[in-house]
Amino acid sequence: MKIKPPPLHSDGVCRFVGNRGFALVVTLSLMILLTVIAVGLLTLSSTSLRSSSRAGAQQQAQANARLALMLALGELQSGLGPDQRISASGGQQLEEGDKSGGNHWTGVYASWTAGSEKRPSPIFRRWLISGDESVVTNPAAPQSSALATKKVSVVAADADHNAVEAGLIDLPSGGCAWWVGDQNMKAKLGGAVEPVIDRELAVARMQSAPRAAHEVFLGSAVAAADPVQDRLLTVKSADLVGRPAKPVFHDVTTASLGLLTNVRGGGFRKDLNFLLETPKPAANSAEVSPLYTAGSTAGINLGELWVDHNVWAELEYPSGPPTHADGGTIPSGMPFLVSTADKSDPFLLYKHLPRLQLTLLYSLISKSKMVGSVKQYDLFLVADPVFTIWNPFDVCLHNPQSAFATFKSWAIPYDLNLKLENGPAGSKAAYTNSIKKLSNDRLFFFYGQLGRGQNLVMRPGEVQIIAQGFGESIKNVPGGSWQFDGKLGWEFASGYAYPIPYETDPELMNGAQKITYSMTPNTIKSDAGMFLWSYNIGELVDSSGSTKYVGSFNIDLVYSRLASESPIAASSFPKIFPTLPNDPSAAKTIAQLEGNKWPICVFTYGLRTEADPLFEADPTSGTRFTGRAMLRANETSVAQDLYNLSPDIVRASPLQVGMRRVNSLNSPIIECDSNGLGYYGAEYGASGGVSHVITRSIPREPIHSLGALQHGAAEGTRFGQARGEKSWFLQPSTSRAISNSFAPSIFAPGEVRGTLAGRDAADHSYLANLALWDTYFYSSIKPRTTSANKNSSTAYREQKERLESFLATDRKSYKPLPNERMRAWSSDPKVTLDAIFSSNKPTAEAADRIASYLMVDGMFNVNSTSVAAWRSFLSGLKGGKVPVSPTPALKKNPDLVETAGTPVASLLEPGAAVIDDASLSNSAGRDQWLGFRSLKDEQIEELAKAMVKQVRRRGPFLSIADFINRRPGSDKDLALSGPLQSALDDKDVSINAAFREGERALSVAEATGQGFPFPEAEAGAKAVAAPGYVKQGDLLTTLGPLVAVRGDTFVIRGYGEARDTSGKNVLARSWCEVVVQRVPDYLDPSDKAYDTVPKSKVNLVFGRRFNIISFRYLDSREIS
Template sequence: SGFPGYGKLPDYEIKSENFDENKPEEGRFLGWLISQDPKDSSSPAPDTDVAPSLNETSQTVPLISSKTIGENAEADEVHLEPVLVEGGEAAYAWWIGGENTKANLSAPEPQPNANEGWDQRMASTGQADATYFDIDEPEELGKVASRRNLDLLTSSASAADSVSGQNFHDLTVNSRGLLTNTATGGWRRDLSLMSEQWSTLPNTGLPFFTIEPGRETRASKANGASNPQSFLLYPWAERDSKNDDRYWHFRTNAVTTWSALQDFCTQYKKISSGSTDGNVVMPINPGGSGNGSLTIIRDQHNRFPILARMHWVFSYSSKTNPQTTGASDAFIACIVATPVVTFWNPYNVELTIDNLSMFDFQLSPLRLAITVGSNSFNPQPLSLLRGVKYERSGNGNVRLDPQGNPKVKSGRNTFLLRNSDGGTQITFKPGETHIFSPYEGVKDVPYTLGGNNDVLNSDFRVTLRSGYRTQQGFRFELRDPDSGNNQLITGSALDLFTADASFDGGYRGLGEDAGIYANVNANGTGTGVYRLSIASGTASTFWPPQTAINNDETLGALSGKVDAFCSALFGPKISNKAGILSKGILHSNPLTSYAKRSWRNPNGSGLFQSSGGGHPVNWPYDFKFYMLNGWNDEGSPSGLSDESIGYIGPSHRSGLSLNRLIMAHVPLRPLQSMAQLQHFDLRQHNATPPYQYNLIGNSHAHPLFSPTGTHLAEDSNGKPFPINNFHQYDDSYVANHLLFDDWFVSSIAPDTNAYQKTESRSLEGVYEEHLSGSQLLPNHSYLPAELLDKEAARQRAAEHLLEKNKAERGPWYHIASKLEVQGMFNVNSTSVDAWKALLRHQKDNEIAYLNADGSINLDKTGGNPIARDSLAGEAVAGGGVNSSGEGFFRATEYTGYRRFTDGQIDALA
C-alpha cells in the first residue's frame, strides 16, 4: 500500500510456517500447546500440516478422559505420551485449551421493566443461553464457583454423564480477559472517554492509531478548518488543501474525520425533547443561518430529510394560437410538466424543517421526438423544446460543445415545498415520507424573447403542497430549436400530437452528460446536492428509447387538457426494485447525495477519474422512465390529495410500497458497543463509488474490488496515483482494521434519562459506582480490575479520569488497563455448542420498536430476536403489526426485525 499500518491482506499460510528468528517475516508457528521432549521441539521443526494425535495408546496417560467428560466421548478426550525428566525418575504431560473458546455461563440479568431497559439489553447484553446446556436454574449461576458445581443446577444429568463433563469443551464459569490490541500491542483506546472528554483533548498530536508496536500516528481535530493536518480517519488519505468552499463537492475526502466520529458518538446530546415513551425530537443538521459549508458537512453527522424521489409526469396539452394564420396553425403544441416530489426522513428521530425548497436545471434528462400531424421534428432535450437561452460568444454566435451541440443556459426550476395549509414548517416522524405536488391547476410558464431570439425569463418558481394531485403543473409551449428563432410548434385541430422519448437529454443544460442537477435548501442552507450523470452517448445502452403508447390525441382535443404520456423518476435505489439487485444499502447508500465519476486532486487543479463511476450498477441512485397512456398507468405517482404520505420503496405505488422506513439510527444515549457504529456514515460525501452504508462491523466486499483487493490504485484509464489520492477503498475491510484492533467502547459516560439528554448520573458517578461494584457499567461485560470500597472508589475514579502521562494521552488512552472483560469469546472457537448458546443470548427477549408516531412499543413473540439496532424501526417481520405500508402485506418483511428459530440459530452456529 505504501503506508505503514495500512490494512494488509490476511496471510493465512504464514501461521502454519515454522518461525525462524533470522527470517521472522516468513513464519509464525512456534509449536503445539502440548508437552513435548525439548529435544524434539527444535530439530526437526514440528510438522504443521499434521496435528499431534491425542488418542489413547499404551504409551499415553489421560489428561481429559471419562472421569472428566463422561463415558462414550472418546473423540473429546486428550491423551499424551509423558515426557521423561532427566534421569528417568519422573515424567510430566500437559495440554492447554483456552477458556475463551467456551461459552461463559453467568446468572441472567433481571428482566427490564420499561421500554428503554429492553432497548439497552439489546445493545449490550450478550450472555450465553444457559438453558441450552440443560441448566434448569440459570438464576443460581451467580453462586457457582467451579465448572463441577453446574451439575447441581440441572435435573437431567447423571453422575456418569454430567453437564460439566459432557460439555467440558463447550462451557465455562470463569472466562476473564484484557482489552489488549492483539494486532500491534498495547492497550485499546476508549471511544467513550475520547468522545465524552473531546473538549479537553489537544488539537493535534493525538495517537489514534498504532502503525506497528511502539509507533503511532499523530491525528488532529478538524475544528472546522479547511486544511487541517492528519484529521481524516484514514491517516494515509488525501487532505483538502484549497480553502474555497464553492467547489467542495469536487474535493470531498475518501472518508470523514475524527471530529465527525466524535460528533456521531455524542448525538444524544443534540436531543431537543423526548420521554420514556420515545417521541425523540432532534434539530435538523445542517440547519439555518445559511451555513452549509464543507466543514459543516464533513465534520458533523447529518440529520436531514433526503430526496426520496423526483417524479416528473409529462402530459400532452395544447392552446389556441393567438397569432394563427389559419386552420393549419390554429393550435400550439404544449407539454405540462408535473413535478411530484417525495422527501424521506431515514432517521429514528423526529425532524422538523422550515422553508424547504429545491431547484433543478433539467426537467429530467429526457429527449423528445415530437410529431404534430405530418411534421416530425428532430429529437431534442426538454431544455431546448421549452426555448432555453443559448450561450453566446462576444460576437453573438452560439457556443458549441466538443460534439458540436449548442450550449444552452438552462432555466432554473425552483420548487417551494409547503404543508397542506401552505405553511413553511413540515414535520417528519421517524422514517416518515412526505409527498408534494402542484395544487393551483395548470399554470403557464412566462415566455419573453430577447433581441437575438433567446428566452429572457427561463427561470420559474412553483409552490408544491403536501399531497398528490393529478392533471396539475406548469405548461410550456413547444418550440423548434432547429428553426433558429425558437419557432412555435403548431398544427391544426385534427393533427395528432405524439412524442417518443429517449433519455440522453442533458445534465445542466446540454453538454456531454445526461443526468440530474438538483439542490435542496432549508432556511437558505444548502442541505442536499444531488448530482448524477452518465455520458450521453452510453445512456441508451441502459435506458433504450421508447415509443409513445398514448398516440391518438389531436391538438384540438387536447386544448385545455392534461393527458399524461411519459414519466421520469429519480431516487435512491432502495426506492425501486433496483435496490434488491444492489443488495440494498450494501452497495447503494441512500444518504449519498453527490455522485461523481471524478474528484479533484488536493490543490483543486486537476481531476481523477473513478473506476466504475460511469456505470449505473455502481450508483446509489437510479433513473426510471415510463411511457404512459394516462394518469393511472404503472409509471404514474400514487397518493391522495388530502394525505401527505408518500412512498419510499420497493415501488412508488400504493399497496406495493413502504410509507415509512427507519434506516439510519442516531445514538439516543452514549454508545455501549462498537457494533453501534454501523450507522456511522464513514464515507460521508465521498462522491465516488462504492457507495456503501453500515460499514462498521460488516465484512461484505463490493464487487468493484478483486477478491484480494482493498482499494483501487488507478483511475478508469489505468493510470496509477499515490495512496494519498485514493478515494475508492474496500471500507468494510480497511475501516474495521483501523477501528476494531485499536479501539473499544467502555460505556464510561453520563447515564442519561430515558430518551433525553439530561443526566441521571454524571460520567464520574458512573465510573465510581463501577469501581465500587454498586452498579455495573452500561456495557455489563466490563468489570473493574480491582474492586474498591466506596471511598477508595471515589478517590481512584478521580485519579483515573484525570491522569495524563503526556498531554495527548489522557484517560481514553489508559482506561483499558483498569478493566477486565467477563466472558471474552474467541471467534475462532470451533465449539458448535458454545456458538449455539452464545447466539441464543436474546432468546425470548422483548424488543422495543418504534411506532409510526415515534412512540415505542414492546414486542414479544418468542424465538431469538435479531435487529439492526437496539431500538427496532418496526415490529417483527411477518407479524400482525404493520405501520410501514398500509395495504402492503409484505411491508414488515422489509422493515421489521427478525426472530430466528432455534433451528436457524443452530445452522448459523
C-alpha cells in the same frame, strides 16, 4: 521381630488343687490374649509401614503433578503472556465429527501485527500440551495426536469426545504430563441477569449481551434472573440449575475473563467513549485523521466517528411538536432531528432531507381561444416535478421554515420530436426542440422549495411524495425559470405548462393536426454538465448574494470532472438515455388534447431498488440495475455522482436514470396514497413497496458497541470540508461499512483498493474494520443527558459519576456500566478514578489508559470449534425484551416487547414488533422494513454449526479484524464476505433463506451479465439493508464487545506418577487442576500496565502476569 512362646511345664500332669487351678486357667488365658495382641501389633506395624510407603509414593505423584502445572504455566506465560499472541483450538485442524482429543488442544500463534494490511501466513509457536518437541511445535499435529510414545489421559472421554491424552515426561522419581485448555473458547455461565424494566437497559443490552444462554445446556426450567444462577461457581455446580443432558466440560465454564488488549499493536485498546466525547474537533487535526487512505484520497475518519458518536445529543424532544402536513399530531416528547440552516453544521448528514428519487412526468395538453369565430389551439408541454423523500431513521425528522430546502433540477437531456399529420394546408409536418429550449431555454429547469409553504414533518421511516400537493391545477410558467412550494401529495391534474410553438402562423392552429411523438437524447455537450438535482438550504441566493448548496445528484458536473475529462452528450449513452421511438398507435389530435392532459413519458433519477417493475415491462427503457442497491446507497449522503457515465461507475453507483413511455392515465406513473405517502423498500410502487422503511437507528445516548457503528453516516467525507454541488467522499458510495463485510463487486476478489471512473476507490468495510476492531473499544463510561459538544462540564461530570459508581466496593453504591459484562481491575478505586479524571475532566490519557483498569466477563474466543459454545454465545439475548417504538402510530415511550427466541439488533429501537419469518418472501410485508427478527433455537443451532464450519475453514483468526473481515484473495468464497456473514448466508442456515430465493435474489449469471468484476459479490439477497435481513453487523452490535481471538483464562491439568526403583512399576498417580487468569499487570511490576511497549526485558518476553484463581486435586474417577 520374633516373639517366643512361654515354656511348657515338664511334668505334664494336670492337677486340680482348689483355687490354684483357677489361677492357672486365668494365667493361660492372659498369655493367649497377650499373644493375640502381639501378633496384631505385628500386623498393624507391617500395614503401617506399607501405608507409609504408599503415602510417600502418593506425595511424590502429587509433587510431580504440581511440577506438571508449573511446567504448563511456564509455557503458558511465555506463549500467551505477551499481547501479540492468539490462541486457537486444535479442532480447526480436524474435520467435522472428529472426536479425537486433538480437538481440545490449545495452539499458540503470533498475531497479525500492526503495520500490514495483508494477512500474514499464521506463525505457529506450539501446542500447550506436553509431548515430543517435534510434535507440539507442529501445527498439524492434532490430525495424528501422536504426542509421544507414552501418553496419559488428563481429561475423561464422553459420548461426544475422546479422552484428551498428554505426552508423559520421564522424571527421576516417576513422570508427569500436562494440558492447557482455553476457557474463553467456552460459553461462560453463571450470574443472575436482572429483568429489563426500562428502555435504557433494553437498548444497552442490544449493544452488549448480558449473558451466554444457559438454556443450551441446562434447559429453561430456571430463569436467567433466578438467584440460583449466582451459585454457579463451578461447572459441577450446574446441577443446581438443571442437570446437563451430556457432559459439558469442553463447552462450558463458570470462569472466563478477557483483557481489552490490542493483539495487533500490543498494549490496550483505546476507548471511544472517552476519545470521541469532546467538543467539536478542529478540521485537519489529529482528532479527525483518516483511518485509511486510497491513493491520495482519505477514507472514513475519526471526525466522521465523532459525528456518529455525538448525534444522539442533537435530538430534540419538543413538548409541543410540530403538526404533520397530513393533519396528524405527534406525541409530546417524541425525539426529533431538526434540519439545520447552517451549512457548516457537522451533523448536516443527519439533519437534512434524504432524497430517494426525482420524477419528471411530461405530458401534452392544448388550450383553445376564440379569434373571431375561429378556434385557435395552443399546445403545451406540461411538466410535473415530483420528489420522493425519505426519513430512514427511527426518530422523527422536521424541516422547519427557517431551514427550508430548495431542490433544483436541470432540464432533462432530451429532445421532443412531434410528428404532425392531417393539418391544414401549409402547416408543419414536424416539430423538434430540446426540453431545455422549451423550458425557457434555462439550464435550471425549476426550483422546488420544501418546508417553506407547508410544515414538513416526517415520522420514522416515512416515505413522502412532495409535489404541488392535492387539488392543484395546471399552472402556466412565466418567463425564466420558476419555483414552487412543495407540498405533500400529487395528483395528475397538476403540473406546469410550457408553450410549444408548433406553428408560426396562428391561422394554421385549428387543432386538426394528429400528433405522434418520439423522445431522443440530446447531442448537445454542455460545459456546465449534463444533469443535476441539487440541494440548497434556504433561498437559492440569499440576501447576501451567497448560496448554501450542500450537495447534488450529478451527471458530468463541471466541478466533478477530472482535468482529462471533457463534456459528454446523452446521445453517446443510448443504454442509459434510450430513445423512445415514434409509436403510430399512440396518436391524438391537438383538439382532442384540449383540457385533457396526455402523458407521454416519465424521466426518473434516483436510488435503485431491489425490483424495477415499472421499467422491466418496457423494452425501450434502457439498461437498469437492481442488485444490492441499498447496500451502496448511504441514506445520509447529500451528494452522489455518476461522473462521466463510465461503465464502472454506472454499475457501482446507487443512482440510475430511467426513461420510459407512458401513453395514458392507465399507465403506471407515480404511486401516491391518499395521505401523500409514497413507496420504497423493494420498489417505488404499492405492489412490492411500503410507505415506512427504517434502516438506521439514532441512539438516544452514546453507543457502546463497535457493531452499532453500522448505523453511522461514515462514508469517507473529510471532516470540516466545504460543501457544495460536488460529491466529496472516497468512492464508492457505501452504507453500513463498519462491522459488516460484503465484498465490493466493483473490485476483483483480491483487491481492497482501486479506481472508479478514474477516481480513487476502496473497500471501505475491509479497511475501516481493519483500523478499528483491534485498536478501539467502547467502555460504556458515558454521559447520560448531554454530550461534551453541547455541555462539556455536565457531560464529564456524568462520566465521572458513572465510573465512580462502577468502582464502588459497597453494594449500595455500586452500579454496573451499561455494558454489564465490564469488571473493574483496581486495588484502589480512588487511585483509579484520579488516574482517569483530573478534577472533573478526563485526563489527556483517559482514552488510552482506561482499558488497563477493566476486564470483560465472558469474553469469547472466536477461534472456538465448540458448536454448543457458539450456540450459547449467539443466544446471549435469548428471551430478552426489545424496545419497540411503533410507527406510524407513534407513542412517547416504547413498548418493551418480550421475545421467546433471540432478538436481532438490526435496529436499536425497531418501529414494529417481531417479524414473522413466513412474511419475508413478500417484499410488501410491512414489518420486515420496520421490525426485528427473533431467531428460533433451531436457527441458532444452524448458525452455530455454520459458524464452526467457517472457523475450521478460515482459522486461526489472527486478529479481531481478521474475524470481522472477508479474506481478499483468489478463493472467492473467502473473499465474498466475513465469516459471520458467510455463516448467515450458508445454504444450510434458514435465517436469510427467504431473501436468497426467487425475485428477492440476483443470480450470478445476472450479475455476470451486468459486467461486475466480482459477480458473486453482487449476486444473492438484494434486500441486505432491510431489518428483516440478518447481517453480521446486527449480530456484532450485540456480541461485538465480547469478541476476542485469544484466551485470557485457562484451565491447566497436571498429571504426576511415582514409580518404584526399577522405574517400571507405577506406585501412585495424581491429577490436579488449576484455573489461571491473565491480568492487566505485567509480570515485572517495573512497567505500568498501560505501557504499550514495556521497558523490562522480562515483560517483553513473558508479557502480562497470570494469577492462580483456584486449585484442586482430581479424583481418578474424573479422568477414567
